[in-house]
Amino acid sequence: MSEHHKENFITKYIFSMDHKMIAKQFLLTGMFMAVVGMLMSAIFRVQLANPGETSVLYNLLPSAWLNDAGGLNPDKYLALVTMHGTILVFWVLTAGLSGTFANFLIPLQIGARDMASGFLNMLSYWFFFIATVVLMSSLFVESGPASGGWTIYPPLSALPQAIPGSGTGMTLWLISITLFVVGSLLGGLNYIVTILNLRTIGMTMKRLPLTVWALLITAILGVLSFPVLLSCGLLLVFDRSFGTSFYLSDIIINGEILHNEGGSPILFEHLFWFLGHPEVYIILLPALGIVSEVIAVNSRKPIFGYKAMVGALLLIAFLSFIVWGHHMFMTGMNPFLGSVFTFTTLLIAIPSAVKVFNYLATLWRGNIRFTPAMLFAIGTVSAFITGGLTGIILGDSALDINVHDTYFVVGHFHIVMGLSAIYGMFAGVYHWFPKMYGRMMNKNLGYIHFWGTFICAYGVFFPMHFLGLAGLPRRYYSNSAFPMFDGLSDINALITFFALAGAVVQVIFLFNFFYSIFKGTKATQNPWKSNTLEWTTPIERIHGNWPGDLPVVKRWAYDYSKPGANEDFILQTEPLKEGEVEH
Amino acid sequence: MDIALRNIVKKQLLWISLAAISMFFASMLSAFIVEKADVGNWKEFILPNYFVLSTGVIILSSLVLFFIKPQLKKEKSIFGLVFTVLILGILFSYFQIKGWQQLTNQGIYLTGVGSNISGSFLYILTLTHLLHLVGGIVGLCISTIKSKQNLYSINNYLGLELTAIYWHFLTVLWVVLFAFLKFY
Numbered sequence A: 001m002s003e004h005h006k007e008n009f010i011t012k013y014i015f016s017m018d019h020k021m022i023a024k025q026f027l028l029t030g031m032f033m034a035v036v037g038m039l040m041s042a043i044f045r046v047q048l049a050n051p052g053e054t055s056v057l058y059n060l061l062p063s064a065w066l067n068d069a070g071g072l073n074p075d076k077y078l079a080l081v082t083m084h085g086t087i088l089v090f091w092v093l094t095a096g097l098s099g100t101f102a103n104f105l106i107p108l109q110i111g112a113r114d115m116a117s118g119f120l121n122m123l124s125y126w127f128f129f130i131a132t133v134v135l136m137s138s139l140f141v142e143s144g145p146a147s148g149g150w151t152i153y154p155p156l157s158a159l160p161q162a163i164p165g166s167g168t169g170m171t172l173w174l175i176s177i178t179l180f181v182v183g184s185l186l187g188g189l190n191y192i193v194t195i196l197n198l199r200t201i202g203m204t205m206k207r208l209p210l211t212v213w214a215l216l217i218t219a220i221l222g223v224l225s226f227p228v229l230l231s232c233g234l235l236l237v238f239d240r241s242f243g244t245s246f247y248l249s250d251i252i253i254n255g256e257i258l259h260n261e262g263g264s265p266i267l268f269e270h271l272f273w274f275l276g277h278p279e280v281y282i283i284l285l286p287a288l289g290i291v292s293e294v295i296a297v298n299s300r301k302p303i304f305g306y307k308a309m310v311g312a313l314l315l316i317a318f319l320s321f322i323v324w325g326h327h328m329f330m331t332g333m334n335p336f337l338g339s340v341f342t343f344t345t346l347l348i349a350i351p352s353a354v355k356v357f358n359y360l361a362t363l364w365r366g367n368i369r370f371t372p373a374m375l376f377a378i379g380t381v382s383a384f385i386t387g388g389l390t391g392i393i394l395g396d397s398a399l400d401i402n403v404h405d406t407y408f409v410v411g412h413f414h415i416v417m418g419l420s421a422i423y424g425m426f427a428g429v430y431h432w433f434p435k436m437y438g439r440m441m442n443k444n445l446g447y448i449h450f451w452g453t454f455i456c457a458y459g460v461f462f463p464m465h466f467l468g469l470a471g472l473p474r475r476y477y478s479n480s481a482f483p484m485f486d487g488l489s490d491i492n493a494l495i496t497f498f499a500l501a502g503a504v505v506q507v508i509f510l511f512n513f514f515y516s517i518f519k520g521t522k523a524t525q526n527p528w529k530s531n532t533l534e535w536t537t538p539i540e541r542i543h544g545n546w547p548g549d550l551p552v553v554k555r556w557a558y559d560y561s562k563p564g565a566n567e568d569f570i571l572q573t574e575p576l577k578e579g580e581v582e583h
Numbered sequence B: 001m002d003i004a005l006r007n008i009v010k011k012q013l014l015w016i017s018l019a020a021i022s023m024f025f026a027s028m029l030s031a032f033i034v035e036k037a038d039v040g041n042w043k044e045f046i047l048p049n050y051f052v053l054s055t056g057v058i059i060l061s062s063l064v065l066f067f068i069k070p071q072l073k074k075e076k077s078i079f080g081l082v083f084t085v086l087i088l089g090i091l092f093s094y095f096q097i098k099g100w101q102q103l104t105n106q107g108i109y110l111t112g113v114g115s116n117i118s119g120s121f122l123y124i125l126t127l128t129h130l131l132h133l134v135g136g137i138v139g140l141c142i143s144t145i146k147s148k149q150n151l152y153s154i155n156n157y158l159g160l161e162l163t164a165i166y167w168h169f170l171t172v173l174w175v176v177l178f179a180f181l182k183f184y
Helices: A009-014 A019-049 A056-060 A074-110 A118-140 A168-197 A210-242 A265-299 A306-322 A335-347 A349-363 A372-395 A397-403 A407-437 A443-469 A483-519 B003-038 B049-065 B068-073 B079-105 B117-148 B158-183
Strands: none
Touching (some): A019 A056, A019 A118, A019 A407, A074 A118, A074 A168, A074 A210, A074 A265, A074 A407, A168 A210, A168 B003, A210 A265, A210 A306, A210 B003, A210 B117, A265 A349, A265 A372, A306 A335, A335 A349, A335 A372, A335 A397, A372 A397, A372 A407, A407 A443, A407 A483, B003 B117, B003 B158, B049 B079, B049 B158, B068 B079, B079 B158
């Protein structure tokens, strides 16, 4: 497709095959799900701060989820925790992040008209959308949604009669995640072949922006790991619905001895975490790619150690496949095997440290512009360091067993994976909003959003480490039932305060986002003075991206403040001057 | 996108999909290995004779596919060859079902009170392979119709080529599964 063509409402906004519109569909659906997931967390944080008491927030819930005194039912607390985890991990930070930025940036930054297959791309979104509808519908079934945790460990997930959430809610969870995986695979296949084949003339792999490298490696991770989740889920479906015993053995429920024999829930954990750990990097790598771009642009400096950054991405991706056992140190794992997983896990610190060092070296003595995107990008690096340090503790089997399944773990993964990725996502939205909508977001509201989010997020997750060190287990409905934790109730109340404040701060972002779409200051073609190809497209969206010929790339993406240049940025389409050496 | 590039893209899409399918089966086989090592009551089974027959049939079907390109080069009809592969594919499916019948006669079930996890794995592995094979048979049906209508030429047979790649993959996958189930 070389030229813009006429579109009607349906083909432009609903069943669009334009990668930019599909990106916006992913973004808006992801944002909707983020609001749902955040509200869920606000509700269960209120329960943890004021166990058993009523709250105005509970008006958002069906009355059947509350007890006679107006408090939250324990099984529905678990349902909220489960759905919050599922939504944030898969719907927001996988599809919302990758789906948005892979779709938006890959064709634009490699100089392609669109994805290799617009149809597959559209299909990818609609699978995701239907998965969203199915997951949301599980909130409205009588027995409630899945409640066994986002990791859906058997036997709670394998026996429909185990707990209320193990019934229809769990079935809908499995259907929705299957649709989600199919959508993700279709998207991933498309991203890979697009990057490999549709790069414009001159866009060699060595000239690819790091965002595209990160998205390519993320797609490869997804294509290789999501099928494992499918096989894991298939065996679970057979156990749930057809009476096999892959994950079940010696179960007695209400005095009834089940026939299941020989299976093992540990097998499920192996299969689940073989996807689960690469999933961490499926979430994180796109954010790191975005951060690489935003930091270089706003430091007005070339990214430090481009090749090392690509190498680190590749190494992280490879190692992510051989570390899954660190989630299972408490499963009776052979200590020798545990030490192997400890070793491979700690190896990830090396490429991670390379990335952090290179980010800091890029910032060092840069002509830094503290745009909201830049603040969030630096926030990502900050969270990556903070969460990475506690990861060293959890990756070491001897240390992990002391804090396993405590709030220490909750604090760790929310910072290293949740905050890093969501900050990266915010950085991406603020940075590419002008390209998406042709208008600028309000800067001052962006600053308030960043500082409010940053303070509240640390206010929520930093104290959790101390709760965990004190032994407070995660997933408990109430921490007031055990006198030994009474002294921690104030910290819990403080965390809830920051969680609610953090949720309110996001309203500022939502207002800024939607207001700016219609009323924001009109953007110029290249408002951040960036080098990459997306900023050479017209402000007004056209399907096909460039009205005439595709751009030809003459240099890498990071020629910022190059000595001898007229300006502090040089577009990738600018030819090298005579005698000029390419980086 | 020009036709040559489009063909490359479609082939790559298929190859990457095959990598994803391979991961699906690799995880199943690793689960099999883990469970066999762990489970105390693992019930050994004898693979049905029909599975030996089906192995021969699917290998033969793949071999027949190799004769198609030379025929296209000679501008001769390939209908007979493609149709033969389709028939062999259906025969393979028939032998698989007969194999399952033989298994139930041995008292090896997919599920239920008398089932064992070893048998469940056997059924799941062969069933998921067969489900993938159904996709191949659909592709072969389309290729058979197109070859009957002489729509393929040496310069234009991408759909058939993609079907053939997928079919070869299913053959290799089945041989691996069969060898694994037979000797592990």
